[in-house]
Amino acid sequence: MLYREAGQFKTTYKSDSQIFPILQDRIGMALLLLVAVIGVPLFASEYWLNAILIPFLIFSLAALGLNFLTGYAGQLSLGSAAFMAVGAYATYNFQLRIEGIPFILSFILGGLSAAAVGILFGLPSLRIKGFYLAVATLAAQFFVVWCLTKFPWFSNNSSSGVISAQTLSLFGFAFDTPVSKYLLVLVIVAGLALLGKNLARSSTGRAWMAVRDMDVAAEVIGIPLMKTKLMAFAISSFYCGIAGALYAYCYLGSVEPDGFSLDLSFKILFMVIIGGVGSILGNFLGAAFILLLPIFLDIILPFISQLFHLPIPNSVVSHIQLMVFGSLIIFFLIVEPHGLARLWQITKEKLRLWPFPH
Amino acid sequence: MTKVVKTLTFPKLLLEHAKAIPKRPAYREKYLGIWQVTSWEDNLKEIKQLACGLASLGFKRGMNLAIIGDNRPKLYQAMVAAQCLGGIPVPLYQDAVAAEMIHVLNDAAISFAIVEDQEQVDKLLEIKDQAPVLSTIIYEDPKGLNDYVQSYLHSYKQIQLLGKTFSDEHPEFFITELEKGKATDLSVILYTSGTTGKPKGVAHTHQNFIRAGQNSSQFDHLNSEDNILAYLPMAWVGDHLFSFAQAMVSGLTVNCPESKETVMSDMREIGPSYYFAPPRIFESLLTQVTIRMEDAGTIKRKLFELAMEHAKKVGSDILDGKPIGLIDRLQYAFYNLTIYAPLRNALGMSKIRVAYTAGEAIGPDLFRFYRSIGVNLKQFYGQTETCAYVCLQPDGQVKYDSVGIAAPGIEIKLADTGEVLVKGVSVMDGYYQRPDATAESIDADGFFHTGDAGIIDKDGHLRIIDRAKDVGKMANGKLFAPKYIENKLKFFPFVKEAVVFGDAKEAIMTFINIDFEAIANWAERRHIAFAGYIDLASKPEVYKMIGECINKVNVDLADDPMLSHAQISRFLVLHKELDPDDDELTRTRKVRRGFIAEKYAPLLDALYSGKSEQFIETKVKFEDGRDGSISATVRIQDASTAMESV
Amino acid sequence: MSININPSSNTVLQLANISLSFGGVKALTNISFDVREHEIRSIIGPNGAGKSSMLNVINGVYHPQAGDIYFRGEKRKQMNPAEAARQGIARTFQNIALFKGMTVLDNIMTGRNTQMKSGFISNAIWVGKARNEEELNRHKVEEVIDFLEIQHIRKTPVGKLPYGLQKRVELARALAAEPSLLLLDEPMAGMNVEEKQDMCRFILEVNQQYGVTIVLIEHDMGVVMDISDRVVVLDYGKKIGDGLPDEVKNNPEVISAYLGTNH
């Protein structure tokens, strides 16, 4: 309806292969970024920054990481949290043990460590497929968390492996206020999202999708399976690793290995499913959804209980949350396997065709 | 805007643009997925190479160059290339079958032909023996032709390479040849669609088309910022005026679609600022709109209907800049945001400044629809012999039933037979090598006899009622204007074609051709099962519905004292679609009434003899050129006539 | 698309005593034949004769237990699909093997992956090298699209396409790799007459215009006899005929094999 595409013709492949080929989308994106960079810091409350926006961005990044592996390359992983943990702990140790290392560098190194671990646990994908692989990734989940708990070195001998993040500072500027942390996270996540999008639309991304959709055919047209799969594992883990580092440094401040449990992995998986497998945007939608849902339930359930005069104890609330999560996953898998991203896509199509229905 | 100079030719205009606006796009062509741009300076380069190449093959001043194919920059360039050498481009209808081309090739003594692709090459090879003069065929798209061995076949590229070397050897050749060109030289020969008899070549001089182009460009303030979509046959005078003459004069950009199938989407992409389409295209677009809207949700459809009503109310007045109340304006603005603008966008008409239609009378509702949603649709009048440049509708004074006022540099008057006579800049030099025919149509005072009957209303607007020769007398001696009635019928979305008979008869009969798409849709929504065209055409429901349309027309006619006697008394729905390939329509889809009367004589007799049905078998030409025949028993029905309103 | 000619010999591919079996089941027994430069070589035979297995052996999807393959004079026990692709062997599959989740354009672009060298980092950064490479290959792909006349479905997801068009897209993907040897597994299966005519036209043009050598599996005898230079006949995994179309047509063994099954 707001789209006016007549006259937006492409005279080069460059312009034809832009991320947002339609002018109106470019404008919309620009506005969104403007709000995120200027509007939010001005108006958002501390609660919003700490409890919603920062984790939202971080989880989006983690989901993006998993989406590369599961959504694009078709390798289901249940161990994302483990790679986040590696990222967090590696970053912590680089900060701790290398005098005056720029935190950006330590983040990157953290990400790379995660990537390395990712490749290690990706190796089975060369021999095994599907469920076997999914189960195999659980090995990473349990093993990594166990290692971080049991080897005191990782947590600098703190009890039960808890680490508390050092404050990040760049050229003497310390990222210690919610706003500064938010902006830092925003920049990193936005940047990585852009790189991710480029990857997804490049030959790399196509190779991933080819392997996902039909590995035999992919091999027959000359796509090396091993390289492609391992790269997916590496890049995916790298993104998760960075997300883990941000999780520790910009969100929680101090984390313990058990914080990166199987539940967290599932949470991220759900973000991907509900957001949309094989989509960049989807990760953000999914993260927002999964994060806001509990908050929403906390608000709505007491209201309902009053409405029907039936008391709902807190334990039940958490159980209801589980149920809602579970049924939502099933609902989305049945109704829209491609998640919110596809829904958005459909609405967009409708807007483009307006006033016509199709 | 260039001044009219006695020596001005199209090649010289090319030079000017290449100098003045070298980087502006002259052509865009959707090819390999993107719009490939040819700037004016490159345009000059391309044309120079081609011209020199042609010259090196022996193409000389005064020769004619046949051009056959869809609208392609290279083919437009070929026209200029020929003109640079003092040759005359002769565009042919690309969808004509081989046999139809023979006449033109021989009549214009074509020795050189530049064609688009294998399809056209094959046609020419097929008839080469019947066109003895044809000695060189140049094709643009080599696809599928690489194993063709004929020595007289050359690819466009080859020729341009030849041209490069040639112009390196003779650096001055091109410019000197170009300078020799005079404004009074022939610039193009366009063959009339030939409603009757063999097509005649209409010869125009450079100054004819340049002046027509200049005046009309000034009339609508066209400039190098404008965009037009070139999708109508290059052999048709309209395309030559819009996509060639006006483009060469005003330097606007000509955009060529990727293929026939993609015209609509390509139009959406380009969003032309200047657009021409014959009424039938505007009509089918509207039909699509209505059909697509029918599947919309109730709310949306309601909104749409409201918007359309409001548009009917104030739309065209707003476009004509008439004073409108604030509330109405606000309403219109709201609907514009929610419906009109998106609709224009969907039709690819968002950026249109000026849109024209001509060739046939356009239905009032149809016409008003486009104007009311903010598309500045206007009508003009002209024919091949007058560069399609006789009358234009000025902005602000547009009426659906007129074709506008005499265009700048044109003088019109009516003969006492009612025939429209034209004199002025755009009148042809003459029919190519047909002084006899020329003498018939251009009288001593230099007035061209259009063969159209018309009247001039109080504010000087010309109104065409019919072909002069078709304006006949009925048995009772009263006026009979079949086309006028046919058009009224065709204004109904369900009627694709109508053929009205009654000359020297006591009653008026009509054949109806249903619009299959529209009626099929109509039938489906009423759960009327049908087996195909013939079956659908014979459905009682369809007859009933068509009957109602005809009654409306009769009521309409009754209002007009001059024509109230000329109401339709009986009708039938034809069992096959009238088709140019069967010579029932001209290539420009005008009905050949006489031919049809003969071909369907049994039906016509049945109409007059009061039968209620009639069996008939008819020859048809299938798409692939095979001959066949279809037969059906056609139902005939009486129409209810209306009382004359006094 | 480039013409890729091997001057040394005009035999591109030589299969010597190939035997292949799955578990106990014998798919191919002791089969030998050769493929010459620029020819259209057809493999025919009743269902389950092992035709597809033959192709799978040629480009290394299956690995024969016995026999040798000589490709461009180079002897090898078995091929490896990816390597075969890099050496200019492309193919289509009997039951379409397109990437369902991708658009037509992307599917065909994957055919260029072997030609695309830029690493994932420059891909991620996108500007410069990676991007130019992308555009270069896009142009190549668009040429293929133009050649196969599928402009109008460029950006449609392949899943949404009718069968005939999917087959065409798969051919496009194979052609995009600019192969010197093209393996076509029943390219016309399940097509209507018109689609078949088009497909024939394309195959012939690929063969003539771009000099691509073609190994063709096809059920439609009319087509096979029309367009192939030489024909191999398989039956129950054994070679029962080899030669010019006419020779094969009149080979009694072949006839009997076909009398049994209805083709």
Add this chain to the structure above:
Amino acid sequence: MQFFIEIVISGILSGLMYSLVALGFVLIFKASGVLNFAQGAMVYAAALAVVGFIDYGMPMWLAIIAAFIFMVIVGILTEKFVLGKLVNQPPITLFMATIGLSFFLDGLSPILFGSEVRPINLGIVDEPIQAMMDLTGIGISKLDLFSSGIIILLVILLALLFQFTKVGRALRAVADDHQAALSLGIPLENIWAIVWAIAGFVALVAGLLWGSRNGVQYALSLTALKALPVLILGGFTSVPGAIVGGIIIGVSEKLAEIYIPPVMQDAFGGNFGGIEGWFPYIFALLFLLVRPEGLFGEKHIDRV
């Protein structure tokens, strides 16, 4: 030595418990190609149902029957409203759906039957068999032995069912070829419903046995994680695989528990207990790298 044997035996016994859960997975995977991650949640649900019904005042036997009925209903509903709606979806999608299902059940069952930890008393005490203790000095819990007995019984029962009943044949047919199964004149939906019912029953047994050892609590839901390595080892489709795999995992796990941590302790210092969380996975994984088709699985080729 004696100690070693004791470990091995207890390994076997606990391994059989794993097998029991794995069995549930295998049944459903064989029939409908779904890796039912919710199997653990079903165990939890079943056990909760039993104690729940007891709390509602039913006698044990009735509670068990009621629980079984409950499980059957859960199974049928799952088939109807989850998997039934996901036919022709890629297996991964189905798998994720079952993850959702497990969340749903983990939420639902405590709401229905209460979430506080409760014991199940099968009347068998969890203490070593004295006689054997005296004889060999090896202590084996009666409960373990009883459980093992039950499990073996169950397996035999299932085997018989598969071999000698029409349903069984249909089930086996459906495993390798849906069309063939249809030809037996049993609609797939029914077959799947039956399978889910059986899986529910297996879950119930598992729930009872596990529950009677360490009480009915959320941890039961995690038994799924115990079964998964067993599955990689034994293959998703093989009943014997599940049994043998379970035993192997059980034994190796127990041994590892005893022998690995001390070694590491010497190497790095600190406490390295609790390796059972990951050891089975790494173990199964390494095994898989050597033999991708698993214990009894057959090599399969992609037909193209």
